[in-house]
Amino acid sequence: MSGSELDDQFASVENLSGPDGYEEACGRLLQVLRRQVGMQVGWTSEFVGTQQVFRFVDAEDGHTGPQVGASTPLNDAYCARVLQGTMPALIPNTHDEPTAIWLDVTLNLSIGSYLGVPLHDVAGVPNGMLCLVSSGPAPYLDDHSLSTARLVAQVLDDLHHRSLGEVAARERAARLRSQVEDVCAGVGRRTVFQPVVTLTGGDVVGAEALTRFDDTSRNPAGWFAAAHASGLGPELELATARDALDVLSRPDGPAAVGMNLSPDVITSNLADVLRDVDPARVVLELTEHAPVRDYERLLAVLAPFRRAGLRVAVDDAGAGYASMSHVLQLRPDILKIDMSLVRNVDADPIRRALVGALVRFAGETGTHVVAEGIETAAEVATLVELGVRLGQGYLLGRPRPWAGSGSGSPDVALVQAILRRRRPTVGPVRTR
Numbered sequence: 320m321s322g323s324e325l326d327d328q329f330a331s332v333e334n335l336s337g338p339d340g341y342e343e344a345c346g347r348l349l350q351v352l353r354r355q356v357g358m359q360v361g362w363t364s365e366f367v368g369t370q371q372v373f374r375f376v377d378a379e380d381g382h383t384g385p386q387v388g389a390s391t392p393l394n395d396a397y398c399a400r401v402l403q404g405t406m407p408a409l410i411p412n413t414h415d416e417p418t419a420i421w422l423d424v425t426l427n428l429s430i431g432s433y434l435g436v437p438l439h440d441v442a443g444v445p446n447g448m449l450c451l452v453s454s455g456p457a458p459y460l461d462d463h464s465l466s467t468a469r470l471v472a473q474v475l476d477d478l479h480h481r482s483l484g485e486v487a488a489r490e491r492a493a494r495l496r497s498q499v500e501d502v503c504a505g506v507g508r509r510t511v512f513q514p515v516v517t518l519t520g521g522d523v524v525g526a527e528a529l530t531r532f533d534d535t536s537r538n539p540a541g542w543f544a545a546a547h548a549s550g551l552g553p554e555l556e557l558a559t560a561r562d563a564l565d566v567l568s569r570p571d572g573p574a575a576v577g578m579n580l581s582p583d584v585i586t587s588n589l590a591d592v593l594r595d596v597d598p599a600r601v602v603l604e605l606t607e608h609a610p611v612r613d614y615e616r617l618l619a620v621l622a623p624f625r626r627a628g629l630r631v632a633v634d635d636a637g638a639g640y641a642s643m644s645h646v647l648q649l650r651p652d653i654l655k656i657d658m659s660l661v662r663n664v665d666a667d668p669i670r671r672a673l674v675g676a677l678v679r680f681a682g683e684t685g686t687h688v689v690a691e692g693i694e695t696a697a698e699v700a701t702l703v704e705l706g707v708r709l710g711q712g713y714l715l716g717r718p719r720p721w722a723g724s725g726s727g728s729p730d731v732a733l734v735q736a737i738l739r740r741r742r743p744t745v746g747p748v749r750t751r
Contacts, residue, residue: 341482350377352471356464358451360384365447398448401435409434409465412456432457436472441480496549503554507533510562511718515711518703525575528563529718556584560592566721577602582611586620599628606634614648658692665697678706
């Protein structure tokens with residue numbers, strides 16, 4: 320086999336992956352090398368304690384090598400001596416090599432010629448050997464044979480290191496999937512509700528259901544992303560939706576519950592989600608981060624539920640292109656103004672102008688507006704001046720478990736006091 324054919328083999332094994340691919344690649348390279356240098360038996364071994372364990376073995380027809388998984392003491396093998404520098408890595412004829420001729424392993428394995436090069440771990444420390452032997456002399460073995468073996472050993476090292484990385488990645492993925500399965504089952508997960516209130520009086524008109532996780536190494540969005548990466552995204556969405564809607568069965572439940580569902584889950588599972596639930600008490604929120612592959616299909620699925628009273632909200636309105644695409648395609652019942660526009664709206668004329676534009680759009684299309692992320696009294700006052708009638712945020716009520724009709728609601732007197740304290744006049748936007 321020519322050097323170019325060996326190069327072709329190197330290229331072909333690059334596309335192999337996974338446990339089966341790793342074993343096929345190592346076996347194929349060992350066979351190619353054995354044939355290239357003209358030896359009868361080849362193997363790779365791993366050093367485990369004081370033993371060398373045979374991992375891959377290839378033999379010419381009519382010849383046998385060591386058994387895969389078998390082991391021999393390192394002290395009895397050529398390997399230790401080659402690594403110590405007391406035996407050459409290339410021996411065309413063991414009868415001419417005094418360091419080899421009298422060894423038991425030479426007689427037991429009928430080694431007449433030998434070639435061996437080390438394999439290395441990721442730190443570059445020898446942790447095994449690539450060996451080739453024949454029962455008779457091999458006078459054609461030369462420095463080119465040795466350099467070829469070293470090149471193959473480097474490729475085997477790379478394959479092994481990549482395989483270890485794949486194993487580690489699979490183990491991480493398995494651990495993550497197990498964690499996601501737990502939270503899907505309700506372990507370490509809870510549903511909280513943030514009230515949506517009238518900004519002029521503080522009356523609670525509904526609540527947004529949010530999911531919180533005991534493990535805070537990921538934020539909630541990170542947990543949902545991990546679930547989708549594990550193939551369990553729909554399962555987690557459905558589990559959280561069921562928990563969110565359970566509150567509607569309580570006598571003291573909110574008038575309406577808003578919840579996020581991805582377009583894929585809506586088109587596949589909405590009927591199951593809303594079974595035994597009055598659609599008129601549900602607000603379905605689509606976020607800026609939820610791409611819609613087929614608006615026509617999504618609208619068709621939503622249509623009968625919207626006729627029954629289901630309301631559709633576009634979350635994060637004004638945050639980016641996707642949210643405005645949702646507005647144009649879905650004709651939502653509710654626009655939820657993104658907190659990035661609400662924050663400091665009292666002090667920023669650009670934000671005021673954008674919020675004002677959304678309010679005017681909503682007025683012309685019969686859409687309700689909810690401002691998200693309200694944290695200061697000045698923001699409340701400015702939003703009211705702009706015509707925003709509904710809002711939510713830490714100032715008005717923090718997310719918490721539902722504990723009755725007043726759960727999470729603000730003190731009405733507090734909201735009214737806020738409005739009395741500051742009612743700014745919003746002037747025109749100045750441009751330079």
